[in-house]
Amino acid sequence: MKLHISHIAAYAPGLESLPDWQRWAAQSSPPLPVGDAVPALGEMPALQRRRLDRAGRLALHVAWQCQPQPEPAVPQVFASRHGDVGRTYRMLEQLASEGSVSPTQFGLSTHNAIAAQYSIARAFTGNYAAIAAGTATAEAAVTEAQGLLADGAPAVLVVVYDEPLPEDYAGFDPQPQAAYAWAVRLVQAGPDDAGFSLSAEAIDANGAAGDPPVPQGLLALRFLLSNAAELVNHSGQTRWRWRRH
Amino acid sequence: MLALEPEIKALIIETMALEDIQPDDIDATAPLFNEGLGLDSIDALELGVALQKRYGVVFNADSEEVREHFASVRALSAFIAENRKQ
Numbered sequence: 001m002k003l004h005i006s007h008i009a010a011y012a013p014g015l016e017s018l019p020d021w022q023r024w025a026a027q028s029s030p031p032l033p034v035g036d037a038v039p040a041l042g043e044m045p046a047l048q049r050r051r052l053d054r055a056g057r058l059a060l061h062v063a064w065q066c067q068p069q070p071e072p073a074v075p076q077v078f079a080s081r082h083g084d085v086g087r088t089y090r091m092l093e094q095l096a097s098e099g100s101v102s103p104t105q106f107g108l109s110t111h112n113a114i115a116a117q118y119s120i121a122r123a124f125t126g127n128y129a130a131i132a133a134g135t136a137t138a139e140a141a142v143t144e145a146q147g148l149l150a151d152g153a154p155a156v157l158v159v160v161y162d163e164p165l166p167e168d169y170a171g172f173d174p175q176p177q178a179a180y181a182w183a184v185r186l187v188q189a190g191p192d193d194a195g196f197s198l199s200a201e202a203i204d205a206n207g208a209a210g211d212p213p214v215p216q217g218l219l220a221l222r223f224l225l226s227n228a229a230e231l232v233n234h235s236g237q238t239r240w241r242w243r244r245h
Numbered sequence: 246m247l248a249l250e251p252e253i254k255a256l257i258i259e260t261m262a263l264e265d266i267q268p269d270d271i272d273a274t275a276p277l278f279n280e281g282l283g284l285d286s287i288d289a290l291e292l293g294v295a296l297q298k299r300y301g302v303v304f305n306a307d308s309e310e311v312r313e314h315f316a317s318v319r320a321l322s323a324f325i326a327e328n329r330k331q
Contacts, residue, residue: 047283050262100298103290 001146002197002245004189006155009065010182010221011058013037025225032214033178048121051104055084056114058181059161063118066157066183074185075127075148076157078115079141081134081217082165082173084108089166114161127153135175136235137162138220139242142198145186159183160217175215182221195245196224203239249322257318260295261288273318281317289315296321301330 010021013035024030038054039061052060059078067074091105107113112130119128127148133140138160145156161181165173189195212219216233223231223242231242254268257277261284275281278289292315293304302325304311314324 046264050264098298100294103294104287107287 001150002189002193002195003142003146003149003186004193004195005184005224006187007066007185008183008224009062010180010225011039011061012178012180015180021221022225025222029213030218030222032176033180033218036179044121048117051108051117052114053084053087054179055080055086055161055163056117058163058179059114059159059183060118060121062161062181062183063157063159066185067122070122070124071155071157072122072124072126073153074155074157075129075153076115076118076124076159077141077144077148078112078118078128078130078159078161079132079137079144080111080114080130080161081132081137081215082162083111083132084114085165085169086163089169115159134235135216136233136238136240138217139198139200139233139235139240142186143200146198149186149188155185155187157183157185160220162215162217174211176211176213178215178218180215180218180221182217182224184224189245197243197245199241199243201239201241203234203237205237247322249326250318253318253322253325256295256299257282257292260291271318273322275317277315277317277321296325299331300325300328302328 009018012033014037015021015024015033038057041049041052041057041061043064044060059080063076087105088109091101091109095101111132115128115130119125129144131137131140131144141158141160145158148156159181163179164177170177219231219233220242227244229244233240250273251268254271257263257271258266258268271282278284296302297304304314314320
């Protein structure tokens with residue numbers, strides 16, 4: 001399937017506007033975003049916004065930018081390798097030190113809680129998915145979107161986000177860590193539309209892609225923003241190929 | 246019991262992460278949930294846990310009286326003044 005991007009948005013500390021990201025993507029080796037800036041998320045009522053931590057604010061900020069008007073018929077795919085891991089970590093710390101957990105923190109600690117907060121705030125009662133797929137998380141999200149489009153969805157919103165792992169977990173993920181989120185609103189490309197495709201093939205051994213300079217999810221964003229003809233991502237025993245058409 | 250009201254207000258603001266709300270903004274007689282401050286059932290649970298930690302008061306979730314104790318800051322303060330263990 002050939003996909004066309006109708007809207008795109010991205011946010012990381014120091015990279016807040018689309019022109020910032022286009023300059024970032026055009027560099028031969030784009031730098032890892034660093035910093036603690038968090039979007040203000042003024043679109044969301046304060047009473048709902050208070051339930052979101054950094055990961056949620058990042059994700060909902062870019063989602064909202066791609067859907068300034070409510071579109072209840074457009075399904076959303078929220079994808080994050082580690083999810084709201086900072087919240088989970090703080091909850092476990094509290095459990096260890098105080099022997100109890102906050103009901104609110106517990107209720108918000110599932111992988112789909114951020115997608116759910118979005119659907120509540122936008123009053124969307126349709127389909128959403130929350131997925132995680134290791135270093136192929138962005139690829140899995142776009143694959144899910146293709147399925148939804150093939151099934152008749154008029155468009156699909158894909159939101160990819162992550163935040164750095166808490167220090168105690170850092171040794172478990174060799175990829176570089178950054179707080180970022182990006183969103184694309186995807187439609188099936190018409191004959192004259194610019195577009196891209198994504199395909200996967202099985203490979204025999206774990207393909208060693210080396211250590212990427214930025215998280216895999218940001219390499220995918222860079223492909224989507226640039227004019228590159230192709231991006232290949234080896235993840236486990238799968239070779240993913242993004243191609244521009 | 247009136248002396249407890251500012252303390253309870255501060256606890257609510259802190260526990261519920263209510264940005265931009267000052268203790269004086271909360272009317273001690275206004276409903277805490279739904280139409281008043283706009284808190285919901287998750288907040289009720291959270292507040293129950295916070296009050297238990299701070300004052301050692303225990304709420305029986307099934308009792309009809311809990312609804313009355315949680316009606317407003319004033320009602321909560323009265324209940325805690327009478328039942329606090331710490």
